[in-house]
Amino acid sequence: MDMDLRQIRMFVKVAEYGSITKAASALHMEQPPLSRNISHLEKRLGLTLFSRSHTGVTLTTTGRDIYAKSVDVLRNHEEFSAYTKRLSTSRSSYINIGLSDGMSANKKVISNINLFLRNNPTCKYTLFGGSQDTIVTRVLRGDIDCAVIWGQVRNMELSCIKYSRTRIYAAVNDDLFRRNCLYTDINTLMRENIIFYGGGEEAHMFKSIHEQFDGKAVASDVTMAARDIFSAITLVSLGLGCTIVPSEIITLPFDNVMYIPINGDDINCEVSIIYRKIDDIVPLKNFLAAFGLKK
Missing domain, CATH: 1.10.10.10 (Winged helix-like DNA-binding domain superfamily/Winged helix DNA-binding domain)
Structure with missing residues (x-):
């Protein structure tokens, strides 16, 4: 008994x-x-x-x-x-925040994080960086309370709120494009090896770009996949293809890589905030409020 x-x-x-x-x-x-x-x-x-x-x-x-x-x-x-x-x-006084690779260069995001910290001076926090897939996985595990990511996430356990949009650039090898080229377009990119990264079924980083690729035959016999943004740009620097990056990334120096705006007003990348639907901590609500969003 x-x-x-x-x-x-x-x-x-x-x-x-x-x-x-x-x-x-x-x-x-x-x-x-x-x-x-x-x-x-x-x-x-x-x-x-x-x-x-x-x-x-x-x-x-x-x-x-x-x-x-x-x-x-x-x-x-x-x-x-x-x-x-x-x-x-x-848990009512701290929050773990995740930022996908390159997001720390997004001035608007950092400004809103600083606003959150000013409005919640007693709240302790930890910032985590990493590849898109790593950040999403850690949010799903509960290691990270919320994260700012590129694009959207398709997962029934997560809430994904669109926050803003940022311009898209093509990262190309110096030898592939002339230096006086002011812009490129999807059709031009299709003639090169396209290096994708951080995609899959859950993290669609550049949905609008991917949709334009759908139904089009890539001229190259090889379409490569990289683990994350930085791995993709490294492959570009080696002359193995080109990739697509948000405008924040173009401030990062890579040898033999140049960034060219992609022509088209609808060619952009969404910035979203994700968190687990089951989480309901006070700092999370305050964090979203600093971004002008509601849980």
């Missing part, structure tokens, strides 16, 4: 005081109910926990074993209660 915490506390107090009367006083209860509870506990367990005499009670050999275990149970419960209390308190 299982013992609940109330019964365990009663048993431990009686064992520690060696007296039901003294234990009842320490527990702020009458002696008869405590005595009945101990007797009922022994019957339910089918064990004799105490030897009784006119001077008090002492633990039996079995009782001593149960006592040691009971003390451990109460200590673990107290530690667990203290931990969850600290966690509950701290």
Whole structure:
């Protein structure tokens, strides 16, 4: 028969005081109910926990074993209660924020993060950077409370709110385009090896671009896939193809790489904020509010 915490506390107090009367006083209860509870506990367990005499009670050999275990149970419960209390308190005063690769160069995003911090001076935070796929995975795991990403995420566990748009550039190797070329277009890019990255079923980083690729035959026999933005640009620098990047990335220096605006007003990249639908911490609501969004 299982013992609940109330019964365990009663048993431990009686064992520690060696007296039901003294234990009842320490527990702020009458002696008869405590005595009945101990007797009922022994019957339910089918064990004799105490030897009784006119001077008090002492633990039996079995009782001593149960006592040691009971003390451990109460200590673990107290530690667990203290931990969850600290966690509950701290989760109302800190937030883990994720930024996809290159997002730290988005001045509007950083400005809104600073606004959040100014409006919540007691809120502690940690910023995490990484590839799009890594950031999305960590949000799904709960390691990161919310993240600012390129494009959108398709996952039933996540909420994805569109925040803004940014212009798209083609990252090309110096040898592939003339330096005086002011812009390019999708048709021009189709004649080169296209290096995609961070895509897949969940993280569609450049939906509008991908849709324009759909149904078109890429002239090249090879369309490459890279792990993240920086890996893709590295492949571009090696002359293995070209890729598409948000405007924030063009400030990053890479040898043999130039950035050319893609012609077309509808050629852009969405910036979104994602978080788990089950999360409802106060800092998350305040974070979204700083971006002019609601949960």
